Amino acid sequence: MxxxxxxxxxxxxxxxxxxxxxxxxxxxxxxxxxxxxxxxxxxxxxxxxxxxxxxxxxxxxxxxxxxASTRVQEKMRGTTSFTEIIKAQGKIPSSDLISYRKTIPSQEEVDKLGISREETIIRMERVRYADQIPVVYEVASIPEKFIKNFKKEEITSHFFQTLQVHGYKIGKSQQTIYARLAKEKIAHYLQIKPKQAILGLTQISYFEDGTAFEYVKSQYVGERFEFYLENK
The missing domain is CATH 1.10.10.10 (Winged helix-like DNA-binding domain superfamily/Winged helix DNA-binding domain)
Structure with missing residues (x-):
């Protein structure tokens, strides 16, 4: 028995x-x-x-x-926004903006974005949701020169769509996935326990001409999101 x-x-x-x-x-x-x-x-x-x-x-x-809701899945091919991924799976995307500021880049941001230390960036910190369930905490860094004429809401709510509306052509992305434990701050935002295993992701997104326009460091709740590969 x-x-x-x-x-x-x-x-x-x-x-x-x-x-x-x-x-x-x-x-x-x-x-x-x-x-x-x-x-x-x-x-x-x-x-x-x-x-x-x-x-x-x-x-x-x-x-x-x-x-639990069905996990959100991201197929790791090409460059797709979080909003598009969530909508494609019949869920409602939303986000909670924690911070948004113009600042000088760190050396890491300089290296990843291919910019100089004299250039300024917009760095935004937010939690993103699918059907009001927190899925990912992320910090996005964007060279200000690309978005200085955009409204803040256009960047925080539908950044990729805004770029395309303004004539930018989005190309490839480079992604790195790793495992880590959630620190107390991140656990609070994602409504999980501190030191719970989560998925870390860094992504650099490029325009078609190879210019980097966004560097994102994300931390996903593994129970609510999964990545999968597709080869042709």
Whole structure:
């Protein structure tokens, strides 16, 4: 006979598959679920933790445990904006702007963007959402010379679209993915636990002529977003 926590795991998963528990719905408290299944809270927690690790459920700090939405997927070919990725999967994109300022670039930004130390950049920090669920924390650095005539809202809400409207032709991107642990600040923004494993991504985006126009450092919640490769 299977252990009790596996039986509970299977039953909750079955209920989700049969739409008894719908995507985004908050589960009852551990105490209530333990009483419902007639087990200890420790046994119940084992089942829930396993479901969280599988990406079936997700814990949100201060809010409870919810049925996870289907992960957002990004096919790693070409250059696509986060907004376009989210819309393409039938979700509603949004963002929370944390900071936005004109500043001198760091040496890293100089190297990645191919600019001089005398040039200024716009550096914006934001959290981006799919259906109001935080997916990624990012810091984007953009040479000011490309966007000095743009409105702030055009840059923070639909940057790639704004570039194209103004005649810029977007080309390739260079991406690097790595694993890391979420620091307390990032965990707070993404509604996860500190030191939880997350996906880091750095991306340099270029115009068709090879000029770099954006350098982004992002941190994704792995339970809510995944990358995949496609070769032709």
């Amino acid at each position: 299977q252990p009790a926590y596996i039986q509970i795991h299977d039953q909750i998963k079955k209920d989700i598959d049969e739409k008894i528990w719908e995507i985004g719905k908050r589960l009852p408290s551990e105490r209530d679920l333990a009483e419902q299944f007639g087990v200890s809270r420790m046994t119940l927690r084992q089942a829930v933790t396993l479901l969280v690790e599988e990406g079936v459920l997700e814990r949100r700090i201060g809010s409870g445990t919810f049925v």
